[in-house]
Amino acid sequence: MKKSFVLVAVFVLLITGISALAQTEAPFDFYARGPYRENVPRPQSILRFDVGTHHTTYGQMEQVIFAIAKASPDRVKIFEIGTTPEHRMQYAIAISAPENMQRLDEIRAANNRLTDPRKISRSEADQIAANNPAIAWMAYTIHGNESASFEAMMQVVYQLAASNDPATLDVLKNVVTVVIAGENPDGHERFVTWYNSVNVGSPDRFAIEKREPWSIWGRVNHYRFNLNRDTLAFTQKESRNMQKAFMEWNPQVAVDLHGQPEQYFFPPVALPINPNLPQPQYNKWLDVYGRANAAAFDGNKWDYYVRDIFDAFYPGYWDMYPSLNGATGMTYETDGGGPKGLNYTREDGTILTFRSSIAKHYVASLTTLETTAKNRVERIKDFYDFRSRGMAEHGNAKMKRIVLEPAADRVKTADLVEILRLSNIEVKVATAPFTSNTAHTYMDKNSRPTRRTFPAGSYVIDLDQPQRVLIKAILEPDTPQDKAFVEDNMARFRRNQMRGPGQPKEQYGFYDVTAWSLPLGFGVTAHWTEETSSIQSSMVDQAYLDNARRGTVSGRAAIAYIVPYETDTTAAMMMRLLQKGYRVNLANRPLNAGGRNYPSGTFVIRISRNPESIHDTIAQYSREMGVNVSAVNTGYFDEGDTGVGGENVNALRQTKIAIAADDGITQESYGAIWWTLEKYGVKFTPMPFSNIARGGLRNYNVLIIPSGNPGWIQAELGPGGVNAIKQFAQQGGTVVTMSGSAVWATLKDVGLTSSKMVGSEEDEQKGKIPEDKPAASASPAPTPAPTPNDQMPEVGQPLPPVASPSADANKVPEALAGAMFRGTVDRTTYLNYGVSQNEIPVLLQTGYFFRYSKEGTNAVVFDANPTRPLTISGFVWEGNTERLLKGTSYIMDESMGAGRVGLFAEDPFYRGMTRSTTRQFFNSILFNGIF
Template identity: 40%
Template sequence: MPLRRPGRPAVAALLALSAALASRPAVLAAQPPIGAAVRDSLRDDRAFSFEARGPYRPAVPRPEALLGYRLGDRNTQYAEQERVLLAIAAAAPERVRVEEIGATHEGRRMRLFVASSPENIARLDEIRRDLDRIADPRAGSAAEIDALAARTPAVVWISESVHGNESPGFESGMQLLYQLAASDEPATVAALRNAIVVLNPSSNPDGHERFSVWYNSVARRDPANQSFEHDEPWSIQGRFNHYRFDLNRDVIASTQPEVQAIMRGMLRWHPQVAVDQHGQVSTYFFPPAARPVNEHIGAESEKWLTRIGRANAAAFDRYGWQYYVRSYFDLYYPGYWDTWPSLTGATGMTYETDGGGWKGLLWEREDGSKLSFRDGIAKHWVSAMSTVEATAAGARERVADYLAFRRRAVEDGRAGRVRRYAFSSERDPLRAAELAAALLRAGIEVRRADAPFQSARAHAYGQGTAAGDAAAARRFGAGTYVVDLAQPQGRLARAILEPAPVLDPEFQRLQEQRFARNQRRGSAGFKEQYEFYDITAWSLPVAFGVEAWWTEDAAPVTGALLALPDAGRPGPALASATAGAAAPIALTGPAASTFSEASPGSELLAAPLGGGVTGGTRAQSAYVFGPERTNASRLAWQLLAHGVRVTVVTDSTEAGGRLWPRGTFVVRTSRNDTTVHALVDRLAREAGVEVTPVASAFTERAKLGIGAEQVVALKRPRVAVVGDEGVSQTAFGALWWTLDRRYGVDFTHLNWRSMPGALSRFDVVVLPDAYGVGDFVGKDAVDRLKAWVRAGGTLVAMGNAAAWAAREDVGLTTARRVGEDAKPDTAGKADSARAARARADTSAEARELLAATSPGATPDAAEWLPGSHFDVVLDRTHWLTYGYEQPRLTALVTGDSFFRLSRDGSNVAVFPARGPMHRAGFQWPGNTERLMRNAALVLEEPLGGGHVVLFGNDPTFRGWWRAWDRMVLNALLLGPSF
């Protein structure tokens, strides 16, 4: 979505208004709330003052003077924070510069506040140019770049409240900017001479606004944990952005505008230290981080994690504040705001505070002591200042280490076994272009070959085949996207592109030991918790469903490096771009909640897609387009939405002198009015889909043509998606965003209460991944749901909602979840030779620490999976798999929702009974593959005149698992017509 940037006069007026407001006297609350003295007697901040690090320049306004209340007395709203920050910046231009970097889905401006000494601010543009050269050490001689590094201040990036309801960072950012802009304390002044602080004061303005407005409306300052003010309703939950994306998981693919804006800022300032301020935990956390650590970060990162961690510890010890390190928060998944900068050479760190956020203004700990919102704010402020000072004290060394990391990335790319990644645009040009765009947004160099090239040793990713990872000579065609690893972002590129990340073997061994002990315990007894923080596999080519290879060589490739159009100055419209590999295409998304038909998505692309009616001729008989490109479903949907009659063929068909695969769409001219010709061309261009005009329905060779009985007329489906308590916010959000922004599929958002009575209005109802569905859908609602399906409805259930639908007492399908009926281990299977071999060296410790194996142990229950890649075999005759002609597809499996084969329905995607299955990520020895074999991940079962479709996974996971989009769209688009 193009940014709606205010012009310079608008910014100047806003700065002037903020300065004027800053000069007005503010009235602080005269008295604390009733009972506050008793409640606050054991607060952590009772001996803390934000005013202890002065003297302060009186010309710079204090945050509380602008707000009219002390930080921590209430949650500040976004416009209030904006006013405070701009007023401080306007009062201290010699120390602070303001830069706008983007806007949120709801139109809130995102800004950076760059603070440093007057000397550095005076030459800030020069410093930034030097940082550009340091970040790319190929740009000059080693001596020249070393000299730049020796004179350049270290850059410390501090981001606040990426989770909107983790609110202390949002508040502490105001106090931090005030300290940097106003304090003449010698320590602060000295730090600013050697460091540039880039403050991102709100990483998630929309989520924070949703939370803060709600919290302020119900706050009573009640420390009771059960108080309503500590429990946001589902519709309010402020952790996520507008589309309910977790912005601390989206960095790997940067689908959301907030993430894209922050990424642009980081690539502009090249920070050497990057802090992401979070909450809420029991006591404060700062690094060193927990295991596992992504191997591409490098062992040397521990030096700075430890040095800054010790500085934070010393600062906290002065107040007697509790904290912990090396536990829970890892640096493995590259989509976090600490791992991603670490992979670029920075010291990336997550800081988690205790007070505030969903704990509110006051919270009672387990020992009866009180924890306040102000406690959480104070601790974030102290850790931020400590980090700035520790970095400034070693600024020259930190910049040198950053430079060394970037140089090693280039050298590793030239000398390592993996030299290059290549991915094809032949099967689905849009997907390949989207993958290239995601890499470009991350600052990764991508080239598009304008001529064929060779590789002597290329390794296919194996997706869609059972070929595995063998090396072979390969000729790549023109149009192939190429990522050479001999670049400064090479380590980041490898981390997000490689087929299978390496997991710390010691970490893996410890989890397997816990698993072995848990297998010997009773099914309802105590279980040791595993330490996975997030998914363990994520390869973007696999997730996007793009055919890809990695190569051991890097022969020269001709073709320009790609560049994205400026977010504020879009490139030419898609319809007018038909040639030129590097021509920028602007895919502008809808404004607010209205879908714009002018584009197929909300991402800016760097390569053309083509599309429209081929040859520019009118069809005499029909317009035909195949299902291979995902956007074919979008085009069919948009045509239906415009009143066009669309059909789909159920078997291979001949039309226009060529054979078309099953699932091909046909628009018959005789059954539509004369406007269909221009409409098909326009919508096809917007979707990037090529449409073939056909002059006759006669077939020369094939049995079936476009006039055959096997052509099914499509109806425009009326779709509802349930989003309410129990439904995964991120699963609902990813589906919402995917349908709304990528495919223009209109739907109605239902809650549990309204769903049973509203069923008759819809053809398709989707239940995203949800826990405790049975708590919200009683027997009467289930009966009404069954009656609706029997009358022709299509129910699509995903993840844990699919597991609910497969329960025997629900009875929507004859399939059952694997392990649901696992029996206790009365035969001692947990101690059998087979299980012992599977556990390998973990069994000895399991036996040593446990007294006995429980008779109630259930070794045949599937253990929860932490996000791993597995192949499924597809039923390539079923309508759900239209557009999929490869025998296999890779799925991301998280959790334990996979099913014994349906007795009465179609098992559409099944884990193979033999042969390769596991592709990447962690799996449990002796459990995962044994129980997955020949189990279904996707199934469709008729019920009366309708369908029940179950996806055992979350098929639109985080908006960047796109390989399964076509199957989801088939369920929605085709279900009501089949």
Template identity: 45%
Template sequence: MRRLGATILCGFSILLSSTRPPIFADAFDFYARGPYRPSVPRPSQLLGYEPGEFHTDFRGMERVIFAIAQAAADRVRVIEYGQSYERRPLRLLLISAPENMNRLDELRARIQKLADPRRLSSPEEAAAIIRTTPVVVWLNYANDGNESAAFEAALQVAYHLAASEEPKTRELLENALILINPAHNPESHERFVTWYNAFAVGAEDRFAYEHNAPWGLSTNNNHYQIDLNRDALASTQIETQALMRAYLQWNPQVFVDHHGQTTTFFFPPPASPVNANLPKAYHEWMEIFGRGNADAFDRHGWAYFARDVFDLFYPGYWDSWPSLNGAIGMTYETDGGGSRGLRWLREDGALVTLRDGIAKHFVASLATVETAVRHRERLLQYFYDFKRTAIEEGARGPMRRFVLLPGNDPGRAAELVATLLRAGIEVQVTQESFSSRAAHDYLSKTAAARSFPAGAFIVDLAQPQMRLAKALLEPEAELDPQFVKRQLEIRERNERRGKNVPKERYEFYDVTAWSLPLAFGVEAYWTEDAPRVRSIPLTLDESGRVIISDERKPVVAGGVSGRATSAYLFSYETNAAARLAFALLHEGYKIAVSTRPLRADGRDFPRGTLVVPIERNPESLHERIAQLARECGVNVYAAASAYPDRGETGIGSPAVIPLRKPKVVVIAGDGVSVTSFGAIWFLFERRFGIPFIPMTLSSLHRANIFEYDVILFPDGSPSIYRATLGDRGLERLKRWVSEGGVLIGIGGAAELFTQKGVELTTARVLGAEEEAPASPGSSAPSPASAQASAERPMRPLPVPGAILRATVDRHHFLTFGYEAEHLPVLVNGARFFTRSRDGANVVTFEGKELHLSGFIWPNNTVELLSGTAYLIHEPTGRGHVILYAQDPNFRLFWHSLTRLFLNSVLFAPSLR
């Protein structure tokens, strides 16, 4: 039997090899540029397979880099710069010639002087540094960790630079400090390769299982499913924060982020638009590096493209963020690997392999270092000039200073300041009041003379980080007029095409608005002047809190005013208050919310104030709430009496309603946007300590949903949600809601609940259905209304991420903590909800003055958005259906919307 089995297996292998093209036909030679030091082991010798035969895991990568570093200690140093959420070490390999390795501290100090020209004694000192200092090149791999060719290429590039004795390579090492980050996002990579290695058979068919990983396993995202290649804007994740610290220590002049998978290889120049804060010289460098890569690829006869698809507008990518720091930041996209696995059959019948993807990244990486060394002095000069002119332009430009006011939520303003400090941007807190002759208000878009109080945060633009600071803080990013013109022309052509004719795609790659003061909800101004004001620099302590540099004192502190005999009260105007409320509930303390403005001890408290009564809580409350208030940064008032000296609402009023700890389900799995789920996960677990149960829809079918208070559907596919739930599941949800459940839908999930046949709300998606014909006997529309209807566009065009002004119903429990009439929100896509007829339209778009920032379509966006709803509440029986037209947790930097989202979890289960 064994012999027969072996014969069959052998025959099957022969058949397989005769019908499937070999993976490495005309394989690229990674070792053509020798000779190599025999003492330095090749990755294949350490791993037991050749590049592209198998996916290397994190431990395999560690084995390779440590062996290389040990064998080539004169050229290589391993630097640990942080740790991922799953506790994987984040490491850099620094590779250079021995003479450079022996004076790294000196060389880094020189670069630091170029990064801040104020530290230089003279232009001559700068010239001397530029003349004698190696260029710093950072090669970043596995940012999107499931784009697996990058990770593998890092090992081959590291080996070549560490081991090659080729004269050309030795010249590179003499003139460059090369930083290799093999695993920017180790969790994304490890998830993918563990699954792929377990199930791959090497099938090239695009429908093979190995090319279609289960939900959540093949994503670009980190442990919390947050996209690190968008996170440089607000640095919400520890991997981003660690990378920024390392980046600012080394200040590279060239930074390349390696990705995949495109039809053919992409390298710069990028597509339009490019962030307007970058100088003209940056575009010249794009041409230089693009041509350097093209020459290398042309020698191999490889296809590639440039100036298409991948723009450089949003400042949160890992090409745009380094560029705004003075580097030549670039994205490279290879064709093999990732979801295409070991091998993939193109539509034209050609085969692309993981090895192909590795080879192209390998060649592009080395070509980039060669270009950088060829232009070493010019690159260092560009870096120095970038920083020098930033200071000069910041001192004389139309924007001189940003002013950020702490307002009612100093913790949120401090988080914005922390975001800036993590990016190396200088921020100060004023010690006295000051005035500006022309301060521009972000919300009203008007300018006027204005006085500012002591305690304001200021960002003066006469600093080396001016361009990055401006990109993050300016109210609106400037779009290239020619790019805008081209999109309007595409629209015109699309509108002339019949419904069966394919439409041209618009060229927006990502959102067009992100102004951090608007997203954080911080009152902000930019001023045309920067008068002298006594101020103190701010910095971050070891825990990431903003502190006053000289005093080591946090800018935000909380605490309790004394020992209460009636109740502890704290306003709900801050995000930190929500954190404190959830912490108290989680620990079993009894808390309540005042649904009306409250009066206690001769003081007024706004609606939404949280009340923690002494009567129904244990003695431990006094000590514990004081400790939690300090930790959360919340000011808690200790009330001595429940008697209101005036007004109708006091501590014991029926309008003060007890809150219960909610049992929350968050839907996960097929149909769910992994990034929407991930943002909720991070928000609940890391920021607010809210326990929740992730659950797939198939599990929801089997669960006793009547045990849960809240079922939250993240953004996702309405069609997949509906198909998976089925009519029976939807009917069950409706019954659960009517008996007291809180059903929350975001984005696509909210759209599902508006659909015909589901109808958990009377709202509808605008343009989803044609207007129904008039019923018999109904009156005909007037000529005027008919003309208005004809002139009004019927369907919204997709908005590429713009910030618009919404109007808040300040009498609804979902807006507890929001007392301003207007609120900036992100509108992304074409999902506009008509108002509910039977429910409450809690946040809406009113009138024509909606635009705050970003691109919107003329004669379409405002006209159709006006009169629609952003947030809808449908009371149903004893329960609630709550719908968000857009994701309020988008990329985790919309701090202004955090409580608008949390209110549906904190208050809805207890309020009827």
């Protein structure tokens, strides 16, 4: 009894002691920066709960910001900037001193003048800097489940609208703050609705509130896109809403507020830094803001870090896009909120609260605005200098002009040009052919100059314009990385090669993909030149692009409509017609009709087999989707052996598509397919693996399995699900796999393909590929002497690890951070119908390399004996990537019974910005059952 009492007493003391440790951090006071104007309501008075005790829905947030704006019209104005896919309105909230708000249009007009050094002198720019407030862009919750950012935003808006403390008044006087009140409303709403419904406030990492279901994952938007990777292609409505607003304000400072690493992060950033950024200016301002935030956090005794993990290389982030437009763009990452919930147990046992994570974003936001106010004049001057110096550097730069040829796909090329014009990039169209003697193709890394004549209709982007820095960053074929960064990661790679499969491996420093050039991603024919000779041209406007994307019909057909396969949208149009119940045929041999020859892969729509409505539908779809259609009024043909009534003109089946959507599938992969098909009006049904296993495919003829975790897919399907998919294919269905799901298809227990993974246990060639001969080493460049601030105590280099007997030692492809390669196209196969190029750029951002299919078609491959490097753009592992990639397959197709199985080594629509294999993907769906 006594012993039990002692144990209980000790237990109680331990629990209370731990509890006391967890509560040492006093609740942050959000209202210590007064006095406050009494007429302005606090967020909590509207929400009816205190900061950090509940998650605010989007509708509740709207009530808060409109109530604050109504009470403080002298300081606050709300702008609607556009709706989301789920019809929520997005807002930009402008907040400043009354005297600034009264002349807001004048301030914005003066600020926008700074973006074109051709039209304003430095002295005029200095005058604007002296008289104009700076503009600060504060954007919250681009990842919808990074919820501390969302809550902090309302507190920042209240502070600026209501407070009369001297620091806040100074911000209001010297800064126009533009608050984006929720960058990802749809994702945030999914997350908070779910979280509020299951939350009990448990700090346990294994609590249900710490794991979002697959269908909920609020990080991404409605279409499951990561909006913080979308400032390259601007595929999503939210991205375009914010981009349009951004270009209207042209801020000097831009902050994107995120979560949730273990500790708070603010810049300076980690390596690598995009070399197109003006490093002295960029680093100077990151240091200014970093030191200010550090002082504020030190004063609150909060932990934080800088120069680790988060880099500034990939230009598709919402801190990089502002930076490439002259702002000081920064990402702030708070340590809590989101899936960590209201309370979270850290690794050391202490408890992190939602409220404290909100507080850190709140303090960092205000500190940033105060720092901007103090440095207003200098920051505005540097904003002007960003473009002025960028243009001045043009004269000594090698790349002077970029030319895009639309012949391979005029619609897709016009889409790319439209993206450029969103960012005020000036694009011309050549009205007559012109020749360059220094043309470099995008299809070779470090290509040599050649003589090339470009046709009329080519798009021309001269870099001698204000947006030069942005143009180069998003369009140049390859962006080099910091030499020291590359060498460090190669050293880690070499050490990892000596370690066995069970040994911990060193992590690499890549945060995102290292290749992204938009012309390569889109698969558009592109060159850059070293000169800008005078050409006959006109400036491209929206009307020109709309016309370029408009399809035509040559007349009303009496016998058939002939649709040449000239654009990606052509296949999508055929799928729409089939799903509407119209009958479409495919010419499997060269076709002659209406006095014209057409290649294999041309579509034929016979009038006699379709209802009268086919004429109006063809006219509508042609116009909307940019597809040119020829009307034919006789079935007689003048040459060859195939006309519209020929035996080699085969009927296509109606496309009935199911897409696997479940645990194990990558959300972004599923979302990119969803967005693409819906954009083109192609219908499909998402289906969980359990329903696939239970016979759910009986009403479909196509199953698409997006990328995912191979082992997880197998676990979700089980033997019954695998057998169901095999039976589906054997009975005439088409199965399309990609990246991780293509790996799943190669597993021994699955057996959907004769291809094997390079380096797998089943790979018969593993270890048989000879090592590359080492190149003669060049003398290393001398290392510059460190400045006093850079000097660190010397540390001895660690010895390399002892080589493990089980180490694969360069027999297995090392995972790639994302690079682009040159794929060779077999144009004799139906998967490449409509493809006019013999080589196409393709992305790899995994270590998934596939051996040739032994029993099927290898539609796109990597040359086994290339005469020039396969790599076009991005970082690859020396001695590993190219050596193991040679002689492998990127797109394969195999028969299985009456059906087919397709494998793509990578997502065809990665982030919506890789579109070079769109036709192969559509062909794998559209031609189901006829080959």
